[in-house]
Amino acid sequence: MTEYSKPLRRTETPIPGLTVWELPVHGDNRGWFKENWQREKMIAHGLEDFEPVQNNISFNDAVGSTRGIHAEPWDKWVSVATGRIFGAWVDLREGPTFGTVFTTEIDPSRAIFVPRGVGNAYQSLEPDTAYTYLVNDHWSPDAEYTFLNLADETAAVPWPIPLSEAELSAKDLAHPRLADITPVPPRKILVLGADGQLGKALRAEYGDSDHVEFAAREDLDLASPELHEARRWRDYDAIVNAAAFTSVDLAETPAGRRDAWAANVTGVAALAKISAEHGITLVHVSSDYVFDGALERPYREDDAISPLGVYGQTKAAGDSVVSAVPRHYILRTSWVIGEGRNFVSTMASLAERGVRPSVVSDQIGRLTFTDDLARGIRHLLEARPAFGVYNLTGGGEPMSWADIARRVFALLGNDPANVTDVATDEYFAAATEPVAPRPRNSVLDLTKIEATEFTVSSAADSLARYLTAAAR
CATH class of the missing domain: 3.40.50.720 (NAD(P)-binding Rossmann-like Domain)
Structure with missing residues (x-):
């Protein structure tokens, strides 16, 4: 259940640049309201001004819908409009934290900033989940992604719903293991x-x-x-x-x-x-x-x-x-x-x-x-x-x-x-x-x-x- 009236707060994770954000949600008998992205307040709390240019929404009607693990060539601000997800992030960038995994649940009162080169995946935990994300580059067919298999044994993501019972695509299941990935270079x-x-x-x-x-x-x-x-x-x-x-x-x-x-x-x-x-x-x-x-x-x-x-x-x-x-x-x-x-x-x-x-x-x-x-x-x-x-x-x-x-x-x-x-x-x-x-x-x-x-x-x-x- 969405928690109301939390103060805006930032929490670091083991993956450099990946930060979890508690969001104030204001609710009453009619529903709730939140400022999902507020540049001035979030910069004041230490988020870089990543200058988003596109807003995307992924709707998942079934529990267990699973997507990822995709490292995209842009930064992302990820949140949930309705429902709840289990999120998994794997650092696929060059450097000492390559392969580091972080997981948490995201509901409307929580968001996460995902820096370029960090693999992103999620699994819906409630029906009719709307997963939203702001990105700081326009989608392009020329953009180069890096992918990791959802079932990679090294990352060992603890999916709440086993992948054998989840809804996922054949393409995501065919992605390479961590040992076969070329790390994402810096910009x-x-x-x-x-x-x-x-x-x-x-x-x-x-x-x-x-x-x-x-x-x-x-x-x-x-x-x-x-x-x-x-x-x-x-x-x-x-x-x-x-x-x-x-x-x-x-x-x-x-x-x-x-x-x-x-x-x-x-x-x-x-x-x-x-x-x-x-x-x-x-x-x-x-x-x-x-x-x-x-x-x-x-x-x-x-x-x-x-x-x-x-x-x-x-x-x-x-x-x-x-x-x-x-x-x-x-x-x-x-x-x-x-x-x-x-x-x-x-x-x-x-x-x-x-x-x-x-x-x-x-x-x-x-x-x-x-x-x-x-x-x-x-x-x-x-x-x-x-x-x-x-x-x-x-x-x-x-x-x-x-x-x-x-x-x-x-x-x-x-x-x-x-x-x-x-x-x-x-x-x-x-x-x-x-x-x-x-x-x-x-x-x-x-x-x-x-x-x-x-x-x-x-x-x-x-x-x-x-x-x-x-x-x-």
Whole structure:
């Protein structure tokens, strides 16, 4: 019998993410009423905002009607409108809890949240049972299910009504045993900009992980009107936008300005739309160039933006677009060094050739190596701290470009005194092409990212490792 007036309550189960919910049901002589799904209240009680898009009902007129065990490629909110069922759930996802079983009864005063990849089955215990479920993807004939036999000996579901006496389909009886099932992989991560310096670092970070997909510019056209059909987007958990227009001086030219806005804003807006529509976490890499560098302290995530040049303006605009995505991480970084030609490799080459360079000394910041940036991105996607903006650079004492050049010279056994300081204005005085304004202070405060238990690498130590690896 349905229990009335229970408080809304959530209970964890041995299967991660599978939660049982007690629902308040209000009844009188006319019948009863309940709020079967109430987004605000349930999120406040710890249920993720799984964004349901379809409501399904399965009606079972006979006691013993048995359905499952099906692991579907979406999350489900399962409840009963009338009647009562015995439910069985088996974790069919990759990981240490594969094969874990949970069972309970569900009546109108109880519901259960079933995460993607957890096998779902039930048996009706009363006649005229209406089994209802909300899902966060539209049914599709292309959707890939994973099935487990109802009579699997390993799962050993204690069906109240023996399967030999139950109503079930021949198809459900023909499903494979647990030992023959390929576990459901996690939702995919799509990395854009796969051939860039950060993309290459992310390849190294994730190795051969089957659930991480890498796409270069030619693999996915963000300007295409068919972008929404380019992937089955509900299969993706996250998009990492490691692609960007980063030529800060070229962005000051007419052609460069168009390209910068196309890549850093228009393309990002397309990703944001896809991410918002499909519940995808969007990871977007931003820049210290969104600030004017006028502060005399490290910049925090909540400081007002004030970009000086076109590149910084496009990055700031891209940040604003991404911030509207419900699930987003914006990583502000600075002075990025990775595979390929960069400031450090240039200084190393000059040192080895005996060149005495003049290097800018009135811009202050910290180097960020792409392997540390890739490690930070992975940390955010696995630890899942609060969504929002995070600064992520190398740690330690800030330095000028000239200080870094001297450090490179010294680490390579050359005299650091061969590096001469020069002011930014003097350095670019003879330039014949447009020059982007640079922030003088690019130091970012790392308190917020460190509070997520991420260990920031010393920029000086990372520089030494980088030069050692380059010399091999």
